Amino acid sequence: MTKIVFTALALTVLPVMSFAMCSDKSHQAMSCSEGMVWDAAQQACVAQISS
Numbered sequence: 001m002t003k004i005v006f007t008a009l010a011l012t013v014l015p016v017m018s019f020a021m022c023s024d025k026s027h028q029a030m031s032c033s034e035g036m037v038w039d040a041a042q043q044a045c046v047a048q049i050s051s
Helices: 002-022
Strands: 036-039 044-047
Touching: none
Parallel strands: none
Antiparallel strands: 036 044
């Protein structure tokens, strides 16, 4: 009975904890197509300007 309670608790708590840890947008990776770069200010992919 104890194993069932601990398993149910773990299956309930762990997904909530992982969501809370990843909910900050600054930790998410953004992929842009070739020739584009992520602009954090605009929150979008913009054309990469080479000098």
